[in-house]
Amino acid sequence: MSENETWTDDIANQPPPFENVNLFASDRVLTETIDREGAAIDKAQLQEFGAAMGAAEMWEMAAAIHRHTPELHSHDRYGRRTDRVEYHPAYHTIISKALKAGTSAAPWRGDQCGHTLHAALEYLLAKVEPSVCCPVTMTYAAPAALKHAAETAAKWIPAVAAAEYDPSERPAGMKRGVTIGMAMTEKQGGSDLRANTTRADPLGDGWYRLDGHKWFCSAPMSDGFLTLAQTENGLTCFLAPRIGRDGKHNGIHIIRLKDKLGDRANASSEIEYHGAEAVLIGEEGRGIRTLIDMVHHTRLDCAVAPAAFMQTALAQAMWHTSHRRAFGKLLVDQPLMRRVLADLAVEAEAATMLAFRLSRSFDEMQHDETAQLLSRLATPIAKYWLNKRVIGHVAECMECHGGGGYVEEWPIARYYRQAPLNGIWEGSGNVICLDVLRAMARHKGATDVLISELKLAAGANRHFDRAVSNSAALFGQTGEENARRISERIAVLLEASLMLRHAPAADADLFCASRLGDDIHQSYGAFAGDADVDEIIARAMPMA
Ligand SMILES: Cc1cc2nc3c(=O)[nH]c(=O)nc-3n(C[C@H](O)[C@H](O)[C@H](O)COP(=O)(O)OP(=O)(O)OC[C@H]3O[C@@H](n4cnc5c(N)ncnc54)[C@H](O)[C@@H]3O)c2cc1C
Structure with a gap:
């Protein structure tokens, strides 16, 4: 051993890192399962995504975004509300890769076996556990509810199907792609959603004004939130865009971020609605x-x-x-x-x-x-x-x-x-x-x-x-x-x-x-x- 070396440089009996392994091709069970359950899927997409997810830089990025967790900037230095969450740059890189691969878009853009393709991409993403699965999942799932409102669906579902990540702060209609979150759980009840107290009052033009709070709202930088609120006819579903019709922040205040056991790269927040504008999805009283x-x-x-x-x-x-x-x-x-x-x-x-x-x-x-x-x-x-x-x-x-x-x-x-x-x-x-x-x-x-x-x-x-x-x-x-x-x-x-x-x-x-x-x-x-x-x-x- 030379003078500059220490005993810890002499490494024996440690495995090489499990990286630069194609997470699709290397997995017999997965490849066979997809051949069977999603026979019409073009496997090249999964080969490519599996290689990207298994790359050494992906493991490094996933580790980094767990270490450098999101930060809330509720106000600017002048005291104005900003309600902005700052993520580590790798968060944006990984979610962008996932969305561009079609993880949220696959079934809505008409891909063959679209839900199974979605599930396979999500599975490969989860293998690295970069904590971006939650927003990707919610965005994948949102069109199933949005379909209950034809006009809103016509605007938002193509933006999900676009398979693009656009974190800019603009109204959804002006963006290359959108992400969608959901806000159901309140402090007094999550499983029992009938206990929700957030109010929705009609504005007379098909839109409503929301006032109340939500105890859990993950991915608060999403472009819109499927929300449950009470109307005169009972619990009702709404879509509340983060940026309102006037191009300004839509009265959705982020109160704080949760300090979670895991899922650390994904922000989960407590929010309040202060006169936030929201559009009706489905019928009043049929929210659940x-x-x-x-x-x-x-x-x-x-x-x-x-x-x-x-x-x-x-x-x-x-x-x-x-x-x-x-x-x-x-x-x-x-x-x-x-x-x-x-x-x-x-x-x-x-x-x-x-x-x-x-x-x-x-x-x-x-x-x-x-x-x-x-x-x-x-x-x-x-x-x-x-x-x-x-x-x-x-x-x-x-x-x-x-x-x-x-x-x-x-x-x-x-x-x-x-x-x-x-x-x-x-x-x-x-x-x-x-x-x-x-x-x-x-x-x-x-x-x-x-x-x-x-x-x-x-x-x-x-x-x-x-x-x-x-x-x-x-x-x-x-x-x-x-x-x-x-x-x-x-x-x-x-x-x-x-x-x-x-x-x-x-x-x-x-x-x-x-x-x-x-x-x-x-x-x-x-x-x-x-x-x-x-x-x-x-x-x-x-x-x-
Ligand atoms: C990381 C994370 C992210 C989340 N993100 C979101 C989000 O983005 N949007 C959102 O709306 N919510 C979100 N949630 C909230 C989550 O969906 C709720 O916490 C969950 O549905 C449970 O509701 P609760 O916390 O009110 O628990 P409770 O409803 O109080 O339930 C507590 C326990 O009681 C049990 N229980 C309830 N009713 C019964 C019954 N009748 N019989 C027997 N047992 C019963 C439940 O199974 C549970 O084990 C998130 C939660 C976590 C942990």
Whole structure:
């Protein structure tokens, strides 16, 4: 060693960085799933976006925007309101890349399998966890509600479909592209939106004046906010542009930014409406019904994101353990580690299959009633279950990294902090499971459609067949106290059915035996009996 060197320059037994890896092409499960669920998608788009997301500079930017969180500038130096959020430059770079790739635009500009293309792009974005998924998701979902107001839709949906990022402070009609947020939750109630107190008073020209507050409003630099407010006829949906019809700020005051556990690069704010002008969306008194069409689409992404986190955390655990040695062997060759990795792999695979089976139902529901029913019921089920699974999954992948995984410089810490979010946002666990019961009660054919989907795998595995038959009575139960049990059971059966039809036998068999068999385990790697761990691990290894 020379005089200028220190012992820490002599680095051994550390893996090379997991970067400059194409996050689409390297992922067998994802590429196969997209071939199946989005056959008509031009894969070149995903290849290109996967390469861009996996580039070393992208990982650096994602880390930087988590470190340099957004800052609120509520006033200028003269005391005038500015209500401006300042982001790290990399935030703009990444959201621009995501929007230009069509992540929000795909279905609205008429792309083939547009919702699945959207979901795949969102999945690749989430793999880096740059915390820009929230505004991209809300912008993707907003047209589903905007469609309830023809004139407004004609102005705003083309601006979403334009697939452009334009952060300038101008009225939406003058911009190359727009982003859209939503403001529902108030201090006194989020799940129970009927408790909203924000008032909407008609101005006489089809527009309304909003006064009140919102406790959560993410991405407050969006161009417009789908908002719930009370009219004389009850809770109603509005679009409140950030820049008003007169070209000035529209009475939307940002009070403060939330100091969140994760999702740190995305600003989430508390806001007040002070006479903000807003246009009616849908009918007065039908606000929840109108906005739920948007929420249904955001919930798709709430299922896609945890699947992406699991798959990317797994890839990094595979990578790390394939390069790190302990006790004379690579970690990936240690028998106990192999069982942990195999178990994590089948969980992530099933999650990915479920998320994209769901996205296909969004593509098909435009012209197919069966798909509509499947989408209605399977969306809350997938949102609930995948967000319950992701937290423990990411924690276990972190543990595979040893102490390094707990350090913020490694991406795994970002997934860990992000992991609980999609379970809370857009309907927290209990509320979502109660929605599953509602979907079963109100859409009579939905349960039958779901059972038909399960039966596609009938006869393929004894644990699965027995679990389906044991669950028949559960499907008919309506008591709220059973809502989690029903949602969990259907979710696992749906995953198992997909695994049995589309995964190699080794993966499907382990999934069914360990999740539906007699000896169900509680922690990863603790499954009973034999499994073809070699085959499962070989499939899960990222293709460099
Ligand atoms: C990072 C982040 C960003 C967000 N961004 C936005 C945004 O942009 N716009 C927006 O409008 N909102 C946003 N939210 C708010 C979010 O949607 C709400 O926090 C969520 O819907 C829950 O509402 P709440 O906080 O009022 O909880 P509560 O409604 O008080 O619920 C608390 C708990 O009680 C449970 N619960 C409620 N009712 C029942 C019941 N009948 N039976 C059993 N259990 C029940 C819920 O499942 C939950 O677990 C965001 C939240 C987060 C964390």
